[in-house]
Amino acid sequence: MLRWIIFIVVYIVMGLYTLQALKTVTRYPWVYYLFITVAVLVLGNFVYQFTLGEEEGRVLSRSKSYAFGFLLTVLSFQLVTILFLFSEDIFRFFSSVYFKFSGRSKEFTLPERRKFLSMIGLGLAAIPFGALLYGMYKGKYNFKVLKYNLEFDDLPEAFDGYQITQISDVHSGSFDNREKIEYAIDLINKQKSDVILFTGDMVNNKAEEMLPWSDLFSTLEATDGKFSVLGNHDYGDYVDWETEEAKHKNLEDLKALQRDMGFDLLLNENRYLQKGEDKIALVGVENWGRGGFKKAGDLKKAVANVNQEDFKILMSHDPSHWEDVVLHDDYHYHLTLSGHTHGMQFGIEIPGWVKWSPVKWRYKYWAGIYNELGQYINVNRGFGFLGYPGRVGIWPEITVITLKKRA
Incomplete structure (x- = not known):
């Protein structure tokens, strides 16, 4: 009081x-x-x-x-x-x-x-x-498609030109305009990528938030399918549940809903994307975050049966995981895809000139492509919004990454 x-x-x-x-x-x-x-x-x-x-x-x-x-x-x-x-x-x-x-x-x-x-x-x-x-x-639905070409020496030949669409931080509980979400889903499909990867936070807190939008996200299509991981909000940790059983059921309902929408949910697991005799490892960890966030991600478990020399793409919601764990792991993770920061939904970006948001004081890697120790990370600015119901300068993002074999 x-x-x-x-x-x-x-x-x-x-x-x-x-x-x-x-x-x-x-x-x-x-x-x-x-x-x-x-x-x-x-x-x-x-x-x-x-x-x-x-x-x-x-x-x-x-x-x-x-x-x-x-x-x-x-x-x-x-x-x-x-x-x-x-x-x-x-x-x-x-x-x-x-x-x-x-x-x-x-x-x-x-x-x-x-x-x-x-x-x-x-x-x-x-x-x-x-x-x-x-x-x-208007800013919260001002969707932008950001495209990157990333070159690798050891990319398998068959994957030269392989296209990935990444979305992150949907936060469906905040949506209030179906027409705008329909437009964004159509925009994703128009990229005609080989695979769609979703890097966590499907909801704000509860699985039921996604129900009005599940039919739209079910229409997402890619040749090699669509894969997902969990973010910190997906576990329901920010709700005062009546019982632990109710909280557990909410998480299981969300997992089932993602699968019903056609997402292959990776829970400290991996899959191989195959083209002819060539393959790349797609690795997905549960949320691992610094500063009090849930640390359910188990990188060692996620790469079981993955060879050290394989070309690897890692899906991990929080970029602090890349900075604290992934970069210095024995395995070389060629590309990590994250989200979580939202770019704080506020900042100033003029490509080639200015890239600033207050969130940079908390996260060293907060938006876009970074390269450290020969390993890349893309931190997606987020598809949705949370807290402040809008975006200023840091617009909702659909990332399109094309893998290239370095000549």
Whole structure:
């Protein structure tokens, strides 16, 4: 309760400070009332959703996600405005001190805020405000197909030109637009890849979240089939289950559902992809993550009956597994496919120029292709979204990788 009181007080103080900027820029009262109304409604909805609203254990429902998203949008507007105006207020304060003690002014009075500075502050604050709204309205379904050609010295001849489509982090419990998901599924099939690989987090928490979408994902097609592994959200660890049996059943239901959709689910297992006499090993581990995430992945078990000299593709949900375990394993894993980070669903990417997201402070390998010790990893930015119901700058990704034999 105390945390809620502190949060509400801070929010109100920030709102009042931002209101001063609006009063400096315009004299129209309707602008003030509009800002106050929006700020109050957003705060009220957030408090309601996370206290008296729908209770689902620790599940972040769709209504809670949007309450969080709108709160984040308003807070970003307030915070940027406050940071800009606070720097001016510091200048105003020290100016007043100087004039008072230098004898140029008999009283200690703060000079008025400059209108043009308040306008600049509000203009800058409008950028993240608008971006976060756009991210919720359109950005979350702004699917991008990213294509890479990767060359290997020891790729079997028959697999020269072999095409892989990777998707990850579907988070079906967050979807709210069937037409957009139909478009994305069609986009995947249009790539006409040899194989489709899904690298975990089919749901947010519960297998039932996938039921409305299973018919669409069942239509995914590839010549050599489609394979999947589990991500940290697939185990149902973020729900307060009534019994362990209910939690176990949920996981088994999800496994069965994936198989019903045509996915070959690899649980610390491997399969061989065969072309004539040539073959490559496809290895799939359960989730293994650093920093408190589930460590069910067993790499040694997954490569049982795989020869050390085989060309290997590893599916592992969390890229920290590649960094901490896979890179330094006795076996050489030519290509690892991961997801998990979502690119934080927020950042700036201009190909060839800028690639930045706050998630880089937590994950060294957070999006795209990396090469270390002669081994590649692709960290998929994710197909869906979680928490903040949108994406800004880091768009939902369908990865297409073509394997090439180095000449």
